[in-house]
Amino acid sequence: MDPQLLSSLWTATLETIYMVSVSAVLAALFGLPLGLLLVIAAPKGFLPNPALYQGLGSVVNAGRSLPFIILLVAIIPLTRLIVGTTIGSTAALVPLTLSAIPFYARVAETSLLEVDRGLVEAAESMGCSYWQVIAKVLIPEAVPSLVLGLTIMVISLIGYSAMAGVVGGGGLGDLAIRYGYQRFNTQVMLITVVLLIVLVQIVQWVGDAIARQMRRR
Amino acid sequence: MITIRELRKVYGPFVALESFSEEIQAGEIFGVIGQSGAGKSTLIRCVNRLETPTSGTVVVDGQDITALSGPDLRRARQRMGMIFQHFNLLSSRTAAGNIAFPLEVMGYSRLQRKARVEELLALVGLEGKGNNYPAQLSGGQKQRVGIARALAAKPKVLLSDEATSALDPQTTRSILDLLKDLNQKMGLTILLITHDMGVVKHICDRVAILEKGRVVERGRVADLAAQPHSRLAQDFFPQRSQQPLRSGSLRATIAFQGETANQPIISRLVRQFDIEVNILKGSIETIGGQSVGQLQLELSGAETEAALQYLYQQNIEVEVHDGSPAFEQLVDSHP
Ligand SMILES: Nc1ncnc2c1ncn2[C@@H]1O[C@H](COP(=O)(O)OP(=O)(O)OP(=O)(O)O)[C@@H](O)[C@H]1O
Ligand SMILES: [Mg+2]
Secondary structure, eight states: OOHHHHHHHHHHHHHHHHHHHHHHHHHHHHHHHHHHHHHHHSTTSSSOOHHHHHHHHHHHHHHHHSOHHHHHHHTHHHHHHHHSOSSSHHHHHHHHHHHHHHHHHHHHHHHHHHSOHHHHHHHHHTTOOHHHHIIIIIHHHHHHHHHHHHHHHHHHHHHHHGGGGGGTOOSHHHHIIIIIITSOOHHHHHHHHHHHHHHHHHHHHHHHHHHHHHHTO | OEEEEEEEEEETTEEEEEEEEEEEOTTOEEEEEEOTTSSHHHHHHHHTTSSOOSEEEEEETTEEGGGOOHHHHHHHHHTEEEEETTOOOOTTSOHHHHHHHHHHHTTOOHHHHHHHHHHHHHHTTOTTOTTOOGGGSOHHHHHHHHHHHHHTTOOSEEEEESTTTTSOHHHHHHHHHHHHHHHHHHOOEEEEEESOHHHHHHHOSEEEEEETTEEEEEEEHHHHHTSTTSHHHHHHSOOOOOSOOOTTEEEEEEEEEGGGGGSOHHHHHHHHSSOEEEEEEEEEEEETTEEEEEEEEEEESTTHHHHHHHHHHTTOEEEEEEOOHHHHHHHHHOO
């Protein structure tokens, strides 16, 4: 294989991993507290707050229903504000993260709600404050489920990152479109598809293994 | 130790618990029994204020629980242990981690926790199981962890909501024995909720029977068991014989307790009176450390009436439930 192609495949793989991992970490960091907020403010939560619950819920839903490709283009001014540029992998991080935050907020909400009410009750019977219930019961017990949610999010981010080419973000998807589609290079097309599949498989496998390890106990 | 006055809880128009009052003594095992939906959990949850009562007061060890809130309420809860039907152990922590949980909440140091956890594991018979996760323990072992966790902060009161309902009969017995043991060794006061008469029979000193939020019967378990017509006795002892009555005979249930249970009553009856006695059913149980028995008899003969009078005089509970009108009259006229 031509060494130049090989090196662009390598660069593209690194770009994809960079975009996906950074945006996944950021989305989890912002999404988890939002999910927690939804659980706390819910009608049956610790501190019911209908206005906050409804408001936050609507924002999250809006974020989730917006097609990624539109978000990508629509927030270009915001991207410039945050990272100082509108092209390249780093520029792609902003829309990727923004689209993943509401997704992970819902994942976190569901995972936290899945924790048995009996455990919360037991903790309260031992004199836990709300914060202790959250930190010592809700979050630790939800971890396996949070990890599985993270896996799903990373896999969809790999899919979304293929569209980053629109803002010159690079990555495997971009490579496939430029070489494989626009230049009819079937070989490149095939290699990138295989690489994407391998990437998804690895993520799935690692995520499942971690969750299984934690569930076993 | 626990004083409950006129406790009432409503959910909207639905009355879950109505004017419940009880004085539970220190070192006592008090049982509350009732069908599903009778309001048992509502009652016990009002005692540690997982549920806020609509009205009434609960005083535990001199402290009015109903008047507390915030940090004071949390501290009060730490002085009561609670165990649950489904154990409610954290799956992310080992047995030792679960037992250490309340100590952690109360701010014990790591060293203090470690020592206390070892003590507690030994107390509930789980030496060497400290590093197992709940998923690696049997139901009985999980409940032992639950008990150790509930007792970690050395409470004087233990609340038990159907703690043995998810266990098989043999494991139930071993858990009940453990509770009885803790009760006797540490003077632990236990308020216990169940729908299983066997639990009441096995360890409760006193009991209240709840029905649709109201107490329909209460008293010492041994006393209630010795009253043939009590709900408790009817549940403890076999159903009445339904065979048709022979003419000229009557059917009666006699109940006896303590000393009388050990006396040869039937042989005395037959020797002293001109009657025939036929034993239909009967059993003697040890309830609350006392022998309590019931016999269903069929009596016939010239001196049946006198024989019944004799039984009354011996302070034996007699209930005639099948007989000629003359006998019914006799029973009615008896005080
Ligand atoms: N939060 C609630 N809102 C409305 N009704 C409730 C609530 N909690 C309990 N109830 C009702 O109160 C009644 C008593 O409930 P409780 O849980 O005390 O019953 P229980 O005797 O413990 O029954 P079980 O043996 O099934 O646990 C039930 O009819 C139940 O439907
Ligand atoms: Mg209940």
